[in-house]
Amino acid sequence: MAIVHDKPIEDFWNWWTAAGRAAAEAGMRDCAFGAFDGEMNARVEAIHADLAWELMPGRQAEHALVVTAAGVPGRRRIAERWFRDAPPADETWEYHPARQASLSSRMVMADLNGWKLDLRKLRFDLHVDGDLIDTVVFHPGFAAMPPDACDHVGFLALDWALGEDDVTRWIGEFGTTSKRPAAGVPATGLIEAVRALARRAGAPRWAQMQGERDGAVVLASLALPAKWVDHPLLDLHIAVALPFAEQTQAGLPGPAAIDQLRDFEDRLTNSLPPHVRFLAHETTRGTRTFHLYGDSDDPTLAEQVRDLASGWPRATVWPGLDAGWRAIRHLTG
Numbered sequence: 337m338a339i340v341h342d343k344p345i346e347d348f349w350n351w352w353t354a355a356g357r358a359a360a361e362a363g364m365r366d367c368a369f370g371a372f373d374g375e376m377n378a379r380v381e382a383i384h385a386d387l388a389w390e391l392m393p394g395r396q397a398e399h400a401l402v403v404t405a406a407g408v409p410g411r412r413r414i415a416e417r418w419f420r421d422a423p424p425a426d427e428t429w430e431y432h433p434a435r436q437a438s439l440s441s442r443m444v445m446a447d448l449n450g451w452k453l454d455l456r457k458l459r460f461d462l463h464v465d466g467d468l469i470d471t472v473v474f475h476p477g478f479a480a481m482p483p484d485a486c487d488h489v490g491f492l493a494l495d496w497a498l499g500e501d502d503v504t505r506w507i508g509e510f511g512t513t514s515k516r517p518a519a520g521v522p523a524t525g526l527i528e529a530v531r532a533l534a535r536r537a538g539a540p541r542w543a544q545m546q547g548e549r550d551g552a553v554v555l556a557s558l559a560l561p562a563k564w565v566d567h568p569l570l571d572l573h574i575a576v577a578l579p580f581a582e583q584t585q586a587g588l589p590g591p592a593a594i595d596q597l598r599d600f601e602d603r604l605t606n607s608l609p610p611h612v613r614f615l616a617h618e619t620t621r622g623t624r625t626f627h628l629y630g631d632s633d634d635p636t637l638a639e640q641v642r643d644l645a646s647g648w649p650r651a652t653v654w655p656g657l658d659a660g661w662r663a664i665r666h667l668t669g
Contacts, residue, residue: 344382345418351379352401353423360391361428364399384414392438397430404435407504409564409571409659416568433568434500437527451485453477458493459520461513462529467537467561468508469529472517479514486512497523498530504565506530537561545667549620553586556618562668564629564661570613572632573658574641576604577625579650587621597624604628604644612637616664627664632657 356375363369380389380403387403394400403418405411412434419433453475461472473490481489490512494503521529537560545556564570578600582590589597604626605614612630619625630637638655645651661668 342417344379345421348379348383348418349421349423351375357429360399360401364391383418384411386411387415387418390435392436394430395436397425398428400430400432400436402432402435404433404500407434407500409568409661410657412504412565412568413571413659435495437499437502438496451477451481451489453489455493455496456522458523459517460523460526461517461520462526464529464533465508467506467533469506469533470509471507471526472511472513474513474516474520476514476516478512483512486514493523494526497526501565502530505563506533552621553588554618554620555588556616556667558616558664558667559614562615562661562664564659567613567629568659569611569631569633570629571657571659572630572637572655573661573663574612574628574630574638574653574655575625575663576628576641576645577623577652578645578648579623581649583622588619589624600645600648601626604641607640607644609634609637609640615661616667618667629658629661 356372356379359369359372359375363372376389380387383403386408387405389401389403392400392402403415405413405415415433419431422431425431454477455475457475457477459474461474463470471494473486473493475486475489478486478489487510490510491503494507494510498506541560543558543560545554545558547554547556578597580589580593580597582593584590601614601617608614608628609630611634612628614626614628616627617624618627628641638653641655642653645653656663
């Protein structure tokens with residue numbers, strides 16, 4: 337993952353305040369942006385080469401400026417940093433680090449690389465799987481389009497209906513089809529299905545799980561909802577593995593080991609700085625592994641955790657960049 341530096345973000349907002357904002361307003365008023373597009377491209381690329389930008393109607397303000405990472409975890413973190421340095425929103429401008437839902441203004445007609453589509457004909461075949469919705473996007477025009485173009489339109493349709501972050505948050509498997517699904521719903525049905533799923537997800541809570549891995553019993557606890565997009569700056573995974581001597585025949589902790597593990601967990605959670613989240617632990621074969629996520633901008637985090645674990649015999653701590661929280665995906669999926 338390319339490293340982003342603060343200076344291009346600072347330079348961007350200095351330019352935006354001094355000249356960019358006025359140039360954008362003049363371009364929208366006159367329908368002629370002149371050199372503005374090139375300047376914006378260069379300044380966004382200076383932050384990260386794989387970010388994109390767009391202007392759109394605002395949700396509260398007249399206009400919105402969006403810098404998007406297209407849902408890619410490591411780049412979404414960079415867009416978030418850009419957003420957090422933005423000037424306060426006002427009546428004219430607001431700012432977003434991801435594409436916003438824009439159903440009313442955009443879901444009518446689209447001309448995408450020469451493919452003209454009436455987006456009101458889109459239908460979404462939905463299947464709820466846990467806390468995600470698998471969807472297949474249908475449009476009759478897909479029959480004449482290559483698969484990559486269908487996928488592009490399908491992803492844009494999801495972004496327009498839900499907003500980029502909610503697509504990441506709630507949409508699981510994705511596909512497209514030119515065969516009309518029997519139970520397909522329009523975009524409004526997709527929106528309501530996602531809202532219903534979000535309501536069911538409820539308040540933060542811990543989920544307990546039990547299963548088997550390679551013939552051994554596994555117990556796990558997971559802090560829900562565990563969605564990386566809700567914490568885009570937490571890209572550093574720190575795993576802490578604590579072997580315990582007293583264990584049952586199934587490899588789980590006995591009474592004394594349970595007390596020791598609970599004591600460590602209490603000390604761990606009470607010592608963590610605000611930019612670290614304790615998200616899960618799993619126990620199998622005589623070892624409990626804790627999963628933490630923090631902000632990699634803090635270079636001291638791993639050492640802080642090593643200090644906490646230093647009194648535990650044969651404890652191991654290993655950090656690694658993981659912006660998409662892949663290390664706990666086997667628990668969330």
